Amino acid sequence: VDLQPTPEQQQLVDAFRSLYAKESALERVRSAEPGGFDADLWRTLSDSGAVTMAIPEERPYGGGATLLDLALVAEQHGRHLAPAPLIEAQVAARLLSELESNASDELLRQVAESGRLVTIALRRPRAGVARLVPGAAVASEVVVPEGGRLLCLPLDANRRPVANLGCMQLADVELPTGIDPVATGTRVSQLWTTAIDEWMALSAAALVGLAARALELAVDYVKERAAFGVTVGTFQAVAHRLADCATALDGARLLAYEAAWAQIHEPRRFPELSAMSFAFASQTAREITYWSMHFHGGYGVMVEYDIQLYFRRARAWPAVLADPGTIYQWIADRRRARRRG
């Protein structure tokens, strides 16, 4: 166990922290609402290689980042509430790079060279519609499974953007018939499951970043704000809740890093750990933003105060996959599957 980032990891974190500080300041986050997409930020991310870094080194344009590297980036992404579907684009690019077909390679070339945005549906379509697909309101294509086939569907008139709590770029997507699949057969389900596991681990890291910043806002506020002649942070009723929040946050961060690390180092446990990290980070981000907003008093629910930006996203980001209760059931299933070998 070594919880110190390597010099390379630290460099990566520093680089993205300063990119987001410049290109995803809270004024930019606010002005991108309600659609939740900042095209300039996306161009900057894309030009800096934030998408192609996710592609394995041996593939064209591959940056060769590990899932742990991507988790460190995702933490900064979440911390700055970045209005761009980076995690979805990274996960979709990793999946496409596994296909090794002419069509997928051509798409990846466009992703790499012209910042083409390809996203991924997190849930299987029902009755010909993939619902609440993150990034789909602004992406050019969406990767989506249909039965035993994997489609890479161009997005156009077939999408309906959905206004939502977290100002995410969500859309419902209709699946036309007669589209040629990019993959078929048994590997579809494997590719698909891995992509969702990766999305869970990276989203966990993003939620950790979001929650960390929300907790800082609360701590700063209760150190300044006075009531009954003392600063609010003096009260145990406040301080002890924040201690619980800080503890859960550290646990969520360790678990998110461990899950991302496990993809290479403990692959047998990766499906279980990615789900654990996602469920725990979802729950923790909700708790922390609740208490942070609560300790802001009435100001907390005012639109002008920043904590509401974190509060809404803490709930919406993970909800488009599933709630923690459902994820906990998946974990039990995955433990059973692992025990049975």
Added chain:
Amino acid sequence: VDFSLGHDADAVRIEARSFLAEALTPELKARMHRTGTHWNPDFTQRLRERGWIAPGWEEEFGGQGWDPLQVQVLAEELRFAFAPMYGISTTLTAASALRHLGTAKQKAEVLPRAVRGEIVIALGWTEPECGSDLAAAKTRAVRDRDGWRINGQKMFTTNAHVADYIFVLARTNPDVPKHDGLTTFLVPTDQPGVEVQELRTISGERTNIVFFGDARVPDSYRVGEVDKGWSVMGVALTYERTYAHGADSLRLLRTAETWGESTIDDAGRTVAEDPAVSAEIGRTATEAEVALLLGRRTAWVAETGKLPGVEGSMAKLFSSEALVRQAESWFGLLGPDAVRCSTEPVGEPDSVEEMIRFAQASTVYGGTSEIQRGIIAHRGLGLPRSR
């Protein structure tokens, strides 16, 4: 960032499992269960033969110089097996304080015997009127020729009935602020002035009240300077608080998963397939993982040469509070059968019935959750001290 425990720690885990499967006999567990005493001389000797009593200590002090992660992994396995370790851990807490602050004579006399498991040291810290406020101790120590005379009472002095010494926090000066008039002593128990009275917890564990009536202790068994006992406690408490309950959650999880997969409901399915049961298995497993990670982080901080104050408090707070939540939740999921108590004086070890009893104390001893939250808020978040 790397989460692998390393080859050495993996080897420790494998060795510990096979050792425990053999050394922790049903007779030994039954005896622990009956007496409530988590100290066993035979088992302690078996650990000693492997150098597993204080493996993290340097070789000059009788250890093996293991790194903290190896020590942590061994502790996880001992805890998962619920081996009789309380007597060893209080002895090592006191011995760790001696290593930092004891005289050369004290180290020479006490440390080798502590590491060989030949002596037990119990912790005489809290009192009937103190609770978590240890500095409020009223037990008096007054000078008496070349030594000291001790009068007063100590509470929850676990293993005092098998201890050779009690590490006593006593008041040597009542006329100064409470933190400035305390001194610590290693009081021998084989004297008429020390009387031990049994107390039982609801989970069947035995602890004690200790009465000191003109008990004597030579000045050479004073630990640290006179009236500087609170700084000795600062060191000792850091060692006491490094414990986390992740392995206890894993025991509960094993019980729950076994129950879930071996119990058939009215529809002929295993209860593990019930959504509520399944979700709680996932949640318990997740919290156990977090508790283990927080505990390993504490070990990692120690490995980097720092005292893991806030990190230790977080591990203790999270793991004990999670254990309580899990035990309560499983108690509900088991339905009416959860109340059954199959053995005396309390339920089968690792049963939910036993965990309900056991978990409750975990948020109190070693510093209550409120004490831990105060440490995290003040030292970790930089909030003002609160009351």
